[in-house]
Amino acid sequence: MSKMAINHKIIKQALTIRRVEEKFLDLFSQGKLNGTVHTCVGQEFSAMAFAAQLEKRDFIFSNHRCHGHYMAFTDDVRGLLAELLGKASGTSGGIGSSQHLCRSNFYSNGIQGGIVPVAAGYALGNKLNKNGAIGVVFIGDGTLGEGALYETMNIISKWEIPLLIVCENNFYAQSTPQSVNLAGSITARAEAFGIKAYKGDTWNPELLLTQAQEAMDYVRTETKPAFFHCDTYRLNAHSKGDDDRSAEEINEYRAKDFLVKFEQEEPEYFNRFKEKIDEDIDRMLATIFEEGDTKLEDYYTPHTNQKTEHWIALETINKRQVELMNTFFKQQFEQSDKVVFIGEDCLSPYGGAFKVAKDLSFIKPNQLYSTPISEAAIMGISNGLALNGFKPFAEIMFGDFITLAFDQIVNHASKFHHMFNKQVDCPVVVRTPMGGRRGYGPTHSQTLDKFLIGIDHVKTVAINTFFNPAIVFESILQEKQPVIVLENKTDYGKKILTNPSKAFIYNRSNDAYPIVHIKPVVSQPDVTIVAYGGMADFAATMIEDLFKECDIKPELIIPSLISEIPVEFIANQLSQTKKLIVIEEGSSYSSYSSELIAALSEVMDESFKVRRIAGLPVPIPSVKSLEEQVLPSKDRIINEIKSTFN
Amino acid sequence: MAVLQQIAVPLLAVNDTFLTVVEVNFNQKAAVKKGDIVMVFETSKTTYEVIAETDGFIKLMCEAGKDYAVNDIVAEIYSSVDEIVVEEKKVVEVVVSKPATTGVSKAEFNYTGTTLFSLAAQSLLQEKKISPDVFAGYEMVTAKDIQLHLNPNAFDKVVETIATKAPQPQKQNAALPDGTTSIKLSSNKKREIEYLSAVQETGLTSTLAINISTNGLFGSVNKHLKYFKNSLLPLLVYETSRLLVKYPLLNGFFYSNQIYTYNEVNIGFAIDIDKGLKVVKVAKTNELSVAQVEETILELSNQYLEDKIPVESLIGISFTVTDLSGEGVSYFRPLVNMYNSAIMGISAIDEELQRFNTSITFDHRITEGKYVAQFLSELKSRMESYAYNDAEVNNHIKCYKCFKTLQEDLAQVGLLPVITPQGKREHICQTCWNGL
Numbered sequence A: 001m002s003k004m005a006i007n008h009k010i011i012k013q014a015l016t017i018r019r020v021e022e023k024f025l026d027l028f029s030q031g032k033l034n035g036t037v038h039t040c041v042g043q044e045f046s047a048m049a050f051a052a053q054l055e056k057r058d059f060i061f062s063n064h065r066c067h068g069h070y071m072a073f074t075d076d077v078r079g080l081l082a083e084l085l086g087k088a089s090g091t092s093g094g095i096g097s098s099q100h101l102c103r104s105n106f107y108s109n110g111i112q113g114g115i116v117p118v119a120a121g122y123a124l125g126n127k128l129n130k131n132g133a134i135g136v137v138f139i140g141d142g143t144l145g146e147g148a149l150y151e152t153m154n155i156i157s158k159w160e161i162p163l164l165i166v167c168e169n170n171f172y173a174q175s176t177p178q179s180v181n182l183a184g185s186i187t188a189r190a191e192a193f194g195i196k197a198y199k200g201d202t203w204n205p206e207l208l209l210t211q212a213q214e215a216m217d218y219v220r221t222e223t224k225p226a227f228f229h230c231d232t233y234r235l236n237a238h239s240k241g242d243d244d245r246s247a248e249e250i251n252e253y254r255a256k257d258f259l260v261k262f263e264q265e266e267p268e269y270f271n272r273f274k275e276k277i278d279e280d281i282d283r284m285l286a287t288i289f290e291e292g293d294t295k296l297e298d299y300y301t302p303h304t305n306q307k308t309e310h311w312i313a314l315e316t317i318n319k320r321q322v323e324l325m326n327t328f329f330k331q332q333f334e335q336s337d338k339v340v341f342i343g344e345d346c347l348s349p350y351g352g353a354f355k356v357a358k359d360l361s362f363i364k365p366n367q368l369y370s371t372p373i374s375e376a377a378i379m380g381i382s383n384g385l386a387l388n389g390f391k392p393f394a395e396i397m398f399g400d401f402i403t404l405a406f407d408q409i410v411n412h413a414s415k416f417h418h419m420f421n422k423q424v425d426c427p428v429v430v431r432t433p434m435g436g437r438r439g440y441g442p443t444h445s446q447t448l449d450k451f452l453i454g455i456d457h458v459k460t461v462a463i464n465t466f467f468n469p470a471i472v473f474e475s476i477l478q479e480k481q482p483v484i485v486l487e488n489k490t491d492y493g494k495k496i497l498t499n500p501s502k503a504f505i506y507n508r509s510n511d512a513y514p515i516v517h518i519k520p521v522v523s524q525p526d527v528t529i530v531a532y533g534g535m536a537d538f539a540a541t542m543i544e545d546l547f548k549e550c551d552i553k554p555e556l557i558i559p560s561l562i563s564e565i566p567v568e569f570i571a572n573q574l575s576q577t578k579k580l581i582v583i584e585e586g587s588s589y590s591s592y593s594s595e596l597i598a599a600l601s602e603v604m605d606e607s608f609k610v611r612r613i614a615g616l617p618v619p620i621p622s623v624k625s626l627e628e629q630v631l632p633s634k635d636r637i638i639n640e641i642k643s644t645f646n
Numbered sequence B: 001m002a003v004l005q006q007i008a009v010p011l012l013a014v015n016d017t018f019l020t021v022v023e024v025n026f027n028q029k030a031a032v033k034k035g036d037i038v039m040v041f042e043t044s045k046t047t048y049e050v051i052a053e054t055d056g057f058i059k060l061m062c063e064a065g066k067d068y069a070v071n072d073i074v075a076e077i078y079s080s081v082d083e084i085v086v087e088e089k090k091v092v093e094v095v096v097s098k099p100a101t102t103g104v105s106k107a108e109f110n111y112t113g114t115t116l117f118s119l120a121a122q123s124l125l126q127e128k129k130i131s132p133d134v135f136a137g138y139e140m141v142t143a144k145d146i147q148l149h150l151n152p153n154a155f156d157k158v159v160e161t162i163a164t165k166a167p168q169p170q171k172q173n174a175a176l177p178d179g180t181t182s183i184k185l186s187s188n189k190k191r192e193i194e195y196l197s198a199v200q201e202t203g204l205t206s207t208l209a210i211n212i213s214t215n216g217l218f219g220s221v222n223k224h225l226k227y228f229k230n231s232l233l234p235l236l237v238y239e240t241s242r243l244l245v246k247y248p249l250l251n252g253f254f255y256s257n258q259i260y261t262y263n264e265v266n267i268g269f270a271i272d273i274d275k276g277l278k279v280v281k282v283a284k285t286n287e288l289s290v291a292q293v294e295e296t297i298l299e300l301s302n303q304y305l306e307d308k309i310p311v312e313s314l315i316g317i318s319f320t321v322t323d324l325s326g327e328g329v330s331y332f333r334p335l336v337n338m339y340n341s342a343i344m345g346i347s348a349i350d351e352e353l354q355r356f357n358t359s360i361t362f363d364h365r366i367t368e369g370k371y372v373a374q375f376l377s378e379l380k381s382r383m384e385s386y387a388y389n390d391a392e393v394n395n396h397i398k399c400y401k402c403f404k405t406l407q408e409d410l411a412q413v414g415l416l417p418v419i420t421p422q423g424k425r426e427h428i429c430q431t432c433w434n435g436l
């Protein structure tokens, strides 16, 4: 039985939701709202059944149509009003507005489907914390078309994650009636994954409240997911004026609407409630209108590069890169309950495709999650864990597959901190190996770094074979923002700083993300070479030959943080050599080298000569002879340098 | 005993595996006396005179101006001239004349590993018959390094200016006046002549001078100086280095009908305290603070006294300052060094007039008087800007009797300059003057 059988308090709250949203439409037509609104007029009792009945320790992830869920869960009408009016006192400081609300365990995001794995990760965090909290994620029926939903349903069922998915079925996705887009049954979808499915509707609120409570109780007591199919109908347009539905159809549903019926049956109560609510809204609005917007300096802090000051001599470590990474994770597993490793095939004894996770599941099975083939869910769940105070390290088996996780990186991890007005951090980490030279062919060899270095508020780091990768991972542990770690398949098996040339000095900066500087022992270098990750090892290995063949003394600069350019340091070196080579494994159009050269051009007064040596812009062939030619080969590097500078 | 003395190439510095014979003072088979200077070697740092240990006759196995490996026998002294058999002239493989000077600075490291040669460098070595050993101490050698080594002026930046030319034969003056004693020129002096001739020989130098006030200067400058209180040198070097960036033509040299400018400002200062005149380099002067300039000067002076000036500090000097202020001169005309376009002379402070004279001699082939005049006048105003501001001056000038400072002279009548009974210039206040 519901703790709150239908009563005037509930009706008043539902009516508040409706009046606030009707006010929004009003304000919108007066030109006082920036952007858009999606109202839930007609669907309020879904919010009342789920959001209002949740406990405060629980959480909600909602979608574009989230005002009702927000007000029902938080009672924060004023914050919502201020948010939509773009005021600094709004729920998200006016940054997020209608679709991006955040307060006390309530989050919403305007990306259909993407919130589902995030909610699953958040709920997994609760399960790991054993705090008895559950979560609800709201989706529309149109969102049943999103793949991330099914990846997540599979996983929450398999891992018994306490999450309730509420599908608000209003029979439309924006303009499209369900008959056009949806095949099969809604509840059968959940049942196919072994998830318990419930069904109800908003036209019988009393029953819905009871059913919702029952579903939530199930999730909490069984620590299992559930799915709730809730039929409902929005009485207004999708957002503002965009409605092609027939008036007849809408009127039919209006007649069924509980609040409309209540107005007819109890006009006196209805009007008394309505007047009081309207008065409250207007009173709040009067003060909100007086308020100021969030200031740019409160929202955006200009980036400052890490400052390179001290240099440390590098040392050979007689251990393979992958061993050192594995050791780092083992130590973290032993020390911390918050570090979570999540990726495909990472269960031991297999320990991941490249063995980074070797034996981790033996140490703490609860902190290692070997996933189905579901990159979007891996990343989304990691995001949710990160929001919930964990330090997840997601592993994407091959760099090429990171595109499947891209929405989670760009639209979720990258944006959460700012769009929720800095109330949250998402310190998620995703690692993946890039690169060819293994004959894996077009879809397992590409270097996609160029797509990953320009994501705002995401740090992208490339480890290398010159120092212990644990140095970088230790720094990552301290990060509050998302980090992408690019590894290289051919580097995993290499030891640290093997066979350094005697003619060169090998140093690294003591930055959080060190820069490696390899320079002639005695001479001033003639040319500055910049390379990172796998290409850096390649370049360093051939450095003596490069000198001999090209008749120039090179210095090699190897950044490890590649989402920013160590422009000051490189410019300083370049002002002496006046010659720059950038070697990268991916193709060069719009890549790290493009950004590097642009950044240098901005700060340097002297002119310099530059050559980029990069992978050719075609998929990486599997056949060895061709693969060698498509990727920067030793011969090509030497020839291109010769032809540029001699 | 036939061979009385064997003269081998000495090992004088770790990196100097080859030495240059710069002077041979005797002809083949000539008689030598115990104590004669037989020959002079030049290392990267200094010269070394070989003294005959005995009377005898010399067998030369070397030529002036050429390089010989350490331990090579370059001459022998025999008891009798008949014993000397001169073989066919030994062809010396190594034609280069000094340890390699490439585009590298060896300041930081002492490299003892294998020297790598680029392919281009390897074929150039063969073509020019240069021994790779010349480049010992360098990690990598490019073709450019070898060209630079063969001709330091091959590229726009001169790295080293050690003169290695054989000494010019002095024209014999037929009618020497009577009553003279000849003094043999030391090799240092010969080198100096050669150095200074390079620019002065053209006759196209000119000297400009300016007086710079020292009124109130040291009161403020001494605060920045740790070792050389009341010394002009550190501050002048500091200010000059800044100005040279603006006046690059004074930071260069004339060579083979072309003007070259140095990419760096490396001011050298002349030093001569018993150990011979040397010009030593304050590297990258324009990047140093006054205190750092002062410290460098001190360090170089100490190295000079201990004969430990590193070779790097002797080469690549782009502008020279010579400070004779300690000698009381009121004006002098310094001479421009080889591979320089100008030199600055600092004269002594005139305590009475509270000023000193700074002169610049410059190579007129590179620039003109107006350019140098502007340089000097800018230098003057920069130097004088250090003088105490009024408040400080007022606090500084005081009555020598009652120590009342000008600032404390509330009556605002001022102080009188006086000569004290001890003959010192001081100030006195009205009250003390009036005998209170």
Ligand SMILES: Cc1ncc(C[n+]2csc(CCOP(=O)(O)OP(=O)(O)O)c2C)c(N)n1
Binding pocket: A064, A065, A110, A111, A112, A113, A139, A140, A141, A142, A143, A144, A168, A170, A172, A173, A174, A238
């Ligand atoms: C990934 C993504 N694709 C498209 C959209 C644009 N969009 C916003 S709402 C919407 C319709 C969603 O329909 P449904 O899930 O049924 O929710 P409803 O609007 O009916 O509540 C669409 C297509 C979006 N926000 N996100």
Ligand SMILES: [Mg+2]
Binding pocket: A140, A141, A142, A168, A169, A170, A171, A172, A173, A174
């Ligand atoms: Mg819908």
